[in-house]
Amino acid sequence: MRRAPSLYQVFGELAAMLSGEEFLNEIGRALGFLSRLPIPARFFAGHDGSMRQTSGAFAVAGALIALLPALLLGLLLHFDVKPELAALLALALQILLTGGLHEDGLADCADGLGGGRTRDRMLEIMRDSRLGTYGGLALILSLALRMEALAGIADAGPLAASLAMVAVNAASRAALVWHWTALPPARADGVAAAVGQPDDAALRMSLVSGGLIYGAATMWGFGITDAVAAALVGAIAVVLFTRLVRGKIQGHTGDTLGASEQVCEIALYVALAIVV
DSSP states (O other): OOOOOOHHHHHHHHHHHHTSHHHHHHHHHHHHHHOOOOOOGGGGTTOOOOOTTGGGGHHHHHHHHHHHHHHHHHHHHHTTOOHHHHHHHHHHHHHHHHTTHHHHHHHHHHHHHHHOSSHHHHHHHHHOOSOOHHHHHHHHHHHHHHHHHHHHHGGGOHHHHHHHHHHHHHHHHHHHHHHHHHSOBSOTTSHHHHTOOOOHHHHHHHHHHHHHHHHHHHHHHHOHHHHHHHHHHHHHHHHHHHHHHHHHHSSBOHHHHHHHHHHHHHHHHHHHHHHO
C-alpha cells in the first residue's frame, strides 16, 4: 500500500513545480486544451499530446481564462449595468473563450445519461453530436443558474464578484481533474482515454493550486466561513455526480469531464450567491 504524501511533501512538490520552466509550458498547453486562445506553437513542440502532467495546470489555466470575463463583469457592475445583463455578458465571453468546451460535454452527458437505458446506449448517445431534449435543458439551466447566481453575488460589490468568477473557474477545473482520476475510462477509444489520466502529482498540483486560488479570491469578499461552506457544496456536487456516472457507465468520458466542471461551477456560484 502506498503511503499518502505528507502536507510538507505536497507543498514542497508544489513549490518545485511552480518554480520550474516546465510548469509554465504546462500552463500554455492547458490553455491550448481548455480554450480557443491563440497559444504559441513552442508550447507544444516535442509534446506527445498527453494530459497526464498538463492536467496539473488546469486550475491555473481556468483562473487565467476567467480574467477577461471577470474584468468585464467588474467594469459593467462598476458602471451600474443591471447585474443580470452584466453576468450574462461575462458568461458569454467566457463561453466564447472556451469554445463552449464544457457546455458541450454537459449537453452530451445529459443526453446520454438521461436518454439511454443501457450503458452501451448511453455511450452511443454521448458520442452523437446532435443535441437532444435533455442536453438542451441542461444548457438552459446551466446558463440560467450561473447568470442568476452571479447577479446575486454582485451584491457583494464589483470586485468581489469579479474575484468570485476567477475563483470558481479555478476550483471547477480542479474538480474536473479529480473526477478524471476518480473513474477509469469508460471506453478504450475515447478522447479522454487517448490523452491519458492525470498522474498523482498532477492531481495534487491541480487540487492545491485550485484551492489556493479559490481561497485567496473568495476570502476577501465572503469571509472564510462562507467561502469554505460554498467549497463544500461544490465538492459534494462533484462527488455525487461522479457516483452517478460510476453507476451509469462505470467510467469517465470527455463529456463527463466537461459536465463535472459545469456541475462544480453551478454549485459554487449558487452557494456563494446564497451566502453573500
